[in-house]
Amino acid sequence: MNDDPREVERPTPPPARPSTTGRRGFLARGGLVAAAASAPGLAFGKDENLPPNVPEWTKSLGPGVTASPYGAPSPFEKTVVRRHVEWLTATEQSSINFTPLHELHGIVTPSGLCFERHHGGVPEIDPAQHRLIVHGMVDRPLIFTMDDIVRFPSVSRIHFLECPANGGMEWKGAQMDGVQFTHGMVHCCEWTGVRLSTLLAEAGVKPEAKWLLAEGADAAAMTRSIPIDKALDDCIVCYAQNGERIRPENGYPLRLMVPGWEGNVQIKWLRRVKLGDRPWHHREETSKYTDLMPDGKARQFTFMMEANSVVTSPCPEKPMKHGKGFHEIRGLAWSGRGRIKRVDVSVDGGNTWKAAELQEPVLSKCLTRFRLPWSWDGGPAFVQSRAIDETGYVQPTIDQLRAVRGVNSVYHKNAIHTWRVNSDGTVNNVQIT
Amino acid sequence: MSRSRNALALGLAALALLAATGVAAQTPARHGIGRAATAAEIRGWDIDVRGDDGLGLPPGKGTVEQGEKLYLQQCASCHGEFGEGNGRWPELMGGHGSLTSEDPRRTIGSFWPYAPGVFDYVRRTMPFTAPQSLSDDETYAIVAYMLNINDLLPAGAELDAAKLRAIRMPNRDGFLQGDPRPDVVAKGEPCMTNCRKEPVRVTSDLARKLGVTPNNRGN
Numbered sequence: 001m002n003d004d005p006r007e008v009e010r011p012t013p014p015p016a017r018p019s020t021t022g023r024r025g026f027l028a029r030g031g032l033v034a035a036a037a038s039a040p041g042l043a044f045g046k047d048e049n050l051p052p053n054v055p056e057w058t059k060s061l062g063p064g065v066t067a068s069p070y071g072a073p074s075p076f077e078k079t080v081v082r083r084h085v086e087w088l089t090a091t092e093q094s095s096i097n098f099t100p101l102h103e104l105h106g107i108v109t110p111s112g113l114c115f116e117r118h119h120g121g122v123p124e125i126d127p128a129q130h131r132l133i134v135h136g137m138v139d140r141p142l143i144f145t146m147d148d149i150v151r152f153p154s155v156s157r158i159h160f161l162e163c164p165a166n167g168g169m170e171w172k173g174a175q176m177d178g179v180q181f182t183h184g185m186v187h188c189c190e191w192t193g194v195r196l197s198t199l200l201a202e203a204g205v206k207p208e209a210k211w212l213l214a215e216g217a218d219a220a221a222m223t224r225s226i227p228i229d230k231a232l233d234d235c236i237v238c239y240a241q242n243g244e245r246i247r248p249e250n251g252y253p254l255r256l257m258v259p260g261w262e263g264n265v266q267i268k269w270l271r272r273v274k275l276g277d278r279p280w281h282h283r284e285e286t287s288k289y290t291d292l293m294p295d296g297k298a299r300q301f302t303f304m305m306e307a308n309s310v311v312t313s314p315c316p317e318k319p320m321k322h323g324k325g326f327h328e329i330r331g332l333a334w335s336g337r338g339r340i341k342r343v344d345v346s347v348d349g350g351n352t353w354k355a356a357e358l359q360e361p362v363l364s365k366c367l368t369r370f371r372l373p374w375s376w377d378g379g380p381a382f383v384q385s386r387a388i389d390e391t392g393y394v395q396p397t398i399d400q401l402r403a404v405r406g407v408n409s410v411y412h413k414n415a416i417h418t419w420r421v422n423s424d425g426t427v428n429n430v431q432i433t
Numbered sequence: 434m435s436r437s438r439n440a441l442a443l444g445l446a447a448l449a450l451l452a453a454t455g456v457a458a459q460t461p462a463r464h465g466i467g468r469a470a471t472a473a474e475i476r477g478w479d480i481d482v483r484g485d486d487g488l489g490l491p492p493g494k495g496t497v498e499q500g501e502k503l504y505l506q507q508c509a510s511c512h513g514e515f516g517e518g519n520g521r522w523p524e525l526m527g528g529h530g531s532l533t534s535e536d537p538r539r540t541i542g543s544f545w546p547y548a549p550g551v552f553d554y555v556r557r558t559m560p561f562t563a564p565q566s567l568s569d570d571e572t573y574a575i576v577a578y579m580l581n582i583n584d585l586l587p588a589g590a591e592l593d594a595a596k597l598r599a600i601r602m603p604n605r606d607g608f609l610q611g612d613p614r615p616d617v618v619a620k621g622e623p624c625m626t627n628c629r630k631e632p633v634r635v636t637s638d639l640a641r642k643l644g645v646t647p648n649n650r651g652n
Contacts, residue, residue: 079649079650083647083649084647085645086647087521088521089521090511090522091561093561094561100649102649120561120564131474133470133474133475133478134470135470135475140469141469141475142467142468142469143467143468143469143470143471144466145467148466148467151464151466152464152466173636173637173639174637174638174639174640175639175643176640176645176646177641177646178646178647180649181646181649201463202463202464202466202467213481215478215481219558219564220557220558220564221480221557221558221564221565223481223557272478272479274479274481276483278483280481280484281483281485281546281547281550282481282484282550282553283550283553283554283558286484286544286545286546286547286550286608287539287545290608292537292539293612294533295533296607297608297609297612298544299609300608300609300610301610301611316640316641316646317650344623344625348629348633350628350629350633351627351628351633352625352626352627352628353623353624353625353626353628354625382633386623388623392621393620394620394621394623396617400617400618401617403617404614404616404617405616405617408535420635420638428640429640429641430635430637430640431635431636431637432634432636433634
């Protein structure tokens with residue numbers, strides 16, 4: 001006999017249920033409750049879990065530690081997903097989807113929400129059969145297994161990665177009514193791997209080598225030429241993303257990070273690095289990923305992702321449903337040249353600007369979260385953000401960009417973006433002058 | 434043999450360092466990780482052809498007519514019988530004089546600067562659903578047809594590495610590495626108050642009306 005109430009034997013809990021949320025799981029648990037719920041005249045609607053009632057999830061056990069060996073977001077977050085634009089490309093295998101920036105907080109993008117751009121689908125690569133070959137203008141052509149790569153001294157960095165076509169649908173006018181589609185070709189993760197310079201030192205780069213070609217193992221065998229100075233500066237051959245091995249769609253088992261430069265050069269599924277004395281002028285650096293100027297000439301090797309920013313709240317997906325009063329303007333800024341120094345926010349279409357608070361840490365070539373408290377008067381407003389990086393580069397207006405580059409350069413559209421807040425709280429993508 | 438000798442030498446050096454500095458962090462210039470890639474291993478993957486001088490072009494040849502036949506079997510369903518494209522699938526010909534227009538058409542004939550680059554791309558990625566399945570002769574033939582429909586190679590012609598290198602593409606000088614013209618001037622302390630000379634004027638307000646934005650509002 002034991003009088004200590006803490007020692008009282010409890011009945012064995014029921015086995016874990018497949019679903020713990022939603023009416024179906026609730027109703028399945030007891031005929032009595034089900035009968036009560038269906039009894040006419042009993043108010044048992046959507047407020048059943050609000051005080052003073054005790055919520056259903058408080059009155060029963062949830063699943064145990066074996067139910068979910070790899071966790072997933074709450075089923076209530078099912079709309080927080082990448083989305084693609086069906087009319088944009090001919091096939092899903094050579095296409096793009098977009099990060100839901102309006103649903104993100106902080107600076108790190110969950111791996112499963114990172115936008116995808118691939119040109120031949122996502123290969124399913126057995127890491128035991130993956131190899132990286134480093135050859136060309138080197139003293140010792142080398143071949144590495146994944147175990148080899150992981151054995152090298154490692155480094156972790158948090159960097160943004162942006163497709164240079166981010167915003168490209170907006171050159172001729174405001175087209176996409178949502179931040180997911182105007183700015184969602186960017187993500188920011190912690191990347192872990194070995195410095196490319198370490199691998200190159202292992203192979204011994206010959207003095208005449210000035211460029212390298214990076215090549216993927218996917219069905220597009222994607223290639224880009226990269227200058228040797230950048231390769232030796234801060235490039236990383238990565239095997240991990242946000243603490244775990246890279247997701248297949250982001251380059252499993254091995255990808256190149258080229259911090260601050262256009263996403264396309266950061267070759268996924270990396271299988272080969274070849275050193276040479278000049279660039280290769282391959283399809284993705286001539287026919288694509290070059291910037292066509294109004295005079296018909298195209299700028300080539302415009303690698304740098306210049307300073308950019310966007311307000312993620314409010315935005316078309318996150319209207320001002322609360323009516324007038326307090327609203328924290330939130331957004332993201334980034335620069336391929338280094339740290340964000342300041343972000344200015346305007347609610348009057350650029351007549352008055354206020355410096356926003358930057359969330360620490362402010363890292364180089366990394367998304368930076370900014371915020372500014374705002375008391376909305378309920379009237380129409382034009383909300384903008386303007387990033388300034390540590391080199392002094394100021395994010396330009398769309399008029400400034402068009403004056404130099406016209407409207408057909410597709411890539412590198414980093415203009416100050418405008419959301420119009422309407423009196424009813426809805427928000428639209430507009431362009432202003 | 435030389436590997437084990439290197440390993441021994443490294444080991445001795447490590448011992449010497451340990452004696453001198455205790456458990457010192459060591460960053461050798463080389464780590465002795467990985468192994469020499471064999472010539473056969475490299476050959477299997479070394480498929481790149483350099484665009485401007487054709488370095489890496491393999492032996493082989495193919496005619497325009499052979500290429501047309503292969504193209505109709507393997508390429509036309511996406512790119513159209515004459516390279517005119519098909520919906521969002523890329524067009525491969527035409528577009529001359531369009532690069533300064535409102536609707537520039539960036540085709541092999543109008544935009545690509547170097548002919549060997551076409552060989553590189555076709556061999557590494559095409560046909561779309563069966564990449565790297567074409568032989569080198571087949572690739573030469575298809576590239577010959579590509580050049581033919583762009584009026585860069587006559588009917589009946591046979592293409593090989595030397596002839597491909599000799600072709601001068603119309604837009605060869607159309608690319609600038611380091612444009613000498615200034616880009617957006619985006620320096621200096623930006624204005625903070627009373628910055629607008631004119632009231633806000635909306636220049637584009639189509640986004641909400643176009644109806645081309647996927648629904649991502651969860652409704």
